[in-house]
Amino acid sequence: MPTTTPTHCPYCALQCGMGLRRTGPPVPDGAGAPVEVVERPDFPVNRGALCGKGRTAPEVLARGARLTGPLVRRRRGGPLETASWNEALDRVARGLSRVRAAHGPDAVGVFGGGGLTNEKAYALGKFARVVLGTSQIDYNGRFCMSSAAAASSYAFGLDRGLPFPLADVPRTGCVILVGANPAETMPPALRYFTELRDNGGTLIVVDPRRTRTAELADLHLAPRPGTDLALALGMLHLVVAGGRVDQAFVDARTAGWAEARAAAMAHWPELVERVTGVPLPRIRRAVELFCDAEASMVLTARGPEQQSKGTDTVGAWINLCLATGRAGRPLSGYGALTGQGNGQGGREHGQKADQLPGYRKLDDPSARAHVAGVWGVPPESLPGPGRSAYELLDALGGDVRALLLMGSNPVVSAPRAAHVEERVRSLDFLAVADVVLSETARLADVVLPVTQWAEETGTTTSLEGRVLLRRRAVDPPPGVCSDLAVLNGLAARLGWEKGFPADAEEVFEELRRASAGGPADYSGISYRRLAEAEDGSEDAGVFWPCPQQPEGASGPQGRGTPRLFLDRFATPDGRARFAAAEHRPSAEEPDAAYPLHLTTGRVLAQYQSGAQTRRVGELNAAAPGPFVELHPRLAARLGAADGDPVAVVSRRGRAVAPARVTPDIRPDTVFMPFHWPGLGRANTVTNPALDPVSRMPEFKVCAVRVERSGEP
Numbered sequence: 001m002p003t004t005t006p007t008h009c010p011y012c013a014l015q016c017g018m019g020l021r022r023t024g025p026p027v028p029d030g031a032g033a034p035v036e037v038v039e040r041p042d043f044p045v046n047r048g049a050l051c052g053k054g055r056t057a058p059e060v061l062a063r064g065a066r067l068t069g070p071l072v073r074r075r076r077g078g079p080l081e082t083a084s085w086n087e088a089l090d091r092v093a094r095g096l097s098r099v100r101a102a103h104g105p106d107a108v109g110v111f112g113g114g115g116l117t118n119e120k121a122y123a124l125g126k127f128a129r130v131v132l133g134t135s136q137i138d139y140n141g142r143f144c145m146s147s148a149a150a151a152s153s154y155a156f157g158l159d160r161g162l163p164f165p166l167a168d169v170p171r172t173g174c175v176i177l178v179g180a181n182p183a184e185t186m187p188p189a190l191r192y193f194t195e196l197r198d199n200g201g202t203l204i205v206v207d208p209r210r211t212r213t214a215e216l217a218d219l220h221l222a223p224r225p226g227t228d229l230a231l232a233l234g235m236l237h238l239v240v241a242g243g244r245v246d247q248a249f250v251d252a253r254t255a256g257w258a259e260a261r262a263a264a265m266a267h268w269p270e271l272v273e274r275v276t277g278v279p280l281p282r283i284r285r286a287v288e289l290f291c292d293a294e295a296s297m298v299l300t301a302r303g304p305e306q307q308s309k310g311t312d313t314v315g316a317w318i319n320l321c322l323a324t325g326r327a328g329r330p331l332s333g334y335g336a337l338t339g340q341g342n343g344q345g346g347r348e349h350g351q352k353a354d355q356l357p358g359y360r361k362l363d364d365p366s367a368r369a370h371v372a373g374v375w376g377v378p379p380e381s382l383p384g385p386g387r388s389a390y391e392l393l394d395a396l397g398g399d400v401r402a403l404l405l406m407g408s409n410p411v412v413s414a415p416r417a418a419h420v421e422e423r424v425r426s427l428d429f430l431a432v433a434d435v436v437l438s439e440t441a442r443l444a445d446v447v448l449p450v451t452q453w454a455e456e457t458g459t460t461t462s463l464e465g466r467v468l469l470r471r472r473a474v475d476p477p478p479g480v481c482s483d484l485a486v487l488n489g490l491a492a493r494l495g496w497e498k499g500f501p502a503d504a505e506e507v508f509e510e511l512r513r514a515s516a517g518g519p520a521d522y523s524g525i526s527y528r529r530l531a532e533a534e535d536g537s538e539d540a541g542v543f544w545p546c547p548q549q550p551e552g553a554s555g556p557q558g559r560g561t562p563r564l565f566l567d568r569f570a571t572p573d574g575r576a577r578f579a580a581a582e583h584r585p586s587a588e589e590p591d592a593a594y595p596l597h598l599t600t601g602r603v604l605a606q607y608q609s610g611a612q613t614r615r616v617g618e619l620n621a622a623a624p625g626p627f628v629e630l631h632p633r634l635a636a637r638l639g640a641a642d643g644d645p646v647a648v649v650s651r652r653g654r655a656v657a658p659a660r661v662t663p664d665i666r667p668d669t670v671f672m673p674f675h676w677p678g679l680g681r682a683n684t685v686t687n688p689a690l691d692p693v694s695r696m697p698e699f700k701v702c703a704v705r706v707e708r709s710g711e712p
């Protein structure tokens with residue numbers, strides 16, 4: 001009887017439980033991964049349900065879809081050629097050393113990914129800071145969650161995507177989903193919202209498009225892109241005007257209300273109606289539904305977050321929760337639906353430009369001393385904060401002349417992507433570790449093929465802050481190596497003599513010590529505890545923070561902390577802080593030359609830059625390429641019919657794709673999914689204007705014009 005290995009999906013932040021069962025004997029060369037996915041009804045988050053991406057994930061294990069040996073470019077402009085691991089690692093070590101010797105440690109950059117396991121994120125941050133000695137490290141999660149993280153950290157003193165399990169959603173009274181489309185991004189999560197409605201609760205969706213999620217809502221508000229900050233302020237105005245403020249909660253558990261109240265009162269509902277384009281009666285109705293329920297939640301995703309005012313926008317939605325007493329109480333609160341598979345854990349363990357493991361701040365002397373102690377280096381040897389992701393990419397070929405990149409494909413996924421591609425091409429040296437030959441890997445001097453989810457053990461942290469064990473279920477092909485082994489091999493070649501563990505559990509044990517006492521404290525979590533904790537209960541897994549209990553202490557350490565802030569917020573005085581947010585226009589507003597808004601997003605059958613999912617037949621058949629969604633009135637003005645090629649043009653470039661004519665989008669807005677390279681690369685057009693706090697680029701709104709196109 002073939003055994004089934006319980007594990008988790010490699011893709012999004014829901015981290016659905018799945019089983020992998022071998023379907024035959026190992027293939028002689030180790031490739032081809034004869035496994036099938038089986039349901040795991042014991043895992044409470046998805047109860048066996050998987051979307052097409054998760055169900056077909058084993059296809060990327062197969063030889064035809066992935067890299068199976070190192071590739072090197074032996075001369076500038078020459079082809080990528082096969083090489084031994086020794087040659088490949090020697091070349092990377094030499095390439096990085098040469099640049100470091102000529103231009104200093106900060107001339108070497110490191111770019112990570114939100115799909116890397118906790119162990120890899122931790123090891124990559126440590127590698128950058130102690131082996132390379134560079135401050136220039138950041139990762140693609142900056143493009144995903146940084147605004148929600150900044151706003152939550154300010155308001156609550158701690159950023160955990162959801163401060164409560166998803167299981168609380170159906171039990172609350174009203175949920176406002178802002179710029180989130182789980183029907184396409186994480187379909188198994190949709191049941192939480194349908195159960196909410198089945199239980200008599202209400203669902204409000206805020207999105208410029210009538211998405212599949214919006215179709216399920218009791219109320220859909222479709223603001224102009226970039227105006228959801230004004231919408232939140234207008235709703236707070238109505239809360240105050242209607243006497244719906246929970247003054248006792250505000251007085252007892254918050255700070256900064258006077259300024260937040262004043263900002264909201266300056267946003268008259270009629271003004272908000274004009275700015276957002278949302279009819280005032282619908283805004284009033286949303287306030288009634290939110291306040292009439294005994295408990296309510298606001299959940300955001302990339303819509304409000306990927307803006308040049310993303311931190312303030314999220315802050316304004318948090319203000320709405322705080323003013324109405326909908327935070328720090330059972331079944332109420334604010335949360336972010338994180339996107340990438342380890343979007344939560346990836347931001348906690350040190351691959352962010354300004355952070356150390358345990359979600360510690362890099363400029364905090366006590367944090368530096370603690371982590372430096374674990375790493376066996378003097379605190380003063382640790383570099384300071386570096387550049388954020390887009391700023392780092394923008395500096396490539398300038399003062400950053402070499403780059404080590406793991407698990408990211410910025411040539412497709414970064415804003416102003418043609419410029420980023422040009423910067424990547426201008427590097428003196430590029431090494432990419434990836435599973436597949438992505439568009440960015442194609443430009444590398446050395447490509448290091450690495451193992452993937454089913455072939456290795458490691459931990460991830462889901463959008464609920466639930467730490468999970470991904471288990472090795474199949475053997476990797478002989479020509480690939482784990483990211484941890486890559487870092488181990490490079491550290492040795494670069495003269496690091498203290499040892500750089502390549503075993504995931506050994507890395508996790510070090511991560512536990514490094515995170516101890518920090519905001520994201522994993523010190524009480526172990527692989528053994530994680531394995532035991534996936535026992536079919538609602539609290540399966542372990543929720544951080546989970547501090548190590550002192551020797552001899554009694555009481556259940558068990559599952560960590562599924563629900564945060566019920567007694568106090570994590571700020572120094574225990575009070576949540578209102579943001580003093582004011583509406584302001586997007587960095588680029590429509591004008592005569594570029595009269596429309598562009599907004600971007602995902603489709604059901606593809607994931608992020610598509611590097612993996614574009615290699616899966618079933619997914620490609622379902623979503624074979626990009627498209628431009630436009631309203632029938634706009635299509636009629638252009639003379640474009642469904643399927644006609646149209647060009648979306650911004651100040652940064654143009655992207656061409658077939659028109660998809662639909663009444664489900666505002667007439668002043670067009671939409672493109674961002675999963676594809678080439679002519680239809682949506683990010684050629686997007687705007688890298690950055691949020692001043694989170695450094696999040698403004699993916700979600702820029703000014704464009706749309707033209708009929710001669711291109712096919």
Ligand code: SF4
Pocket residue numbers: 009010011012013014015016046049050051052053054055185186187188189
């Ligand atoms: Fe995987 Fe996310 Fe789909 Fe679940 S919803 S199967 S985690 S991609």
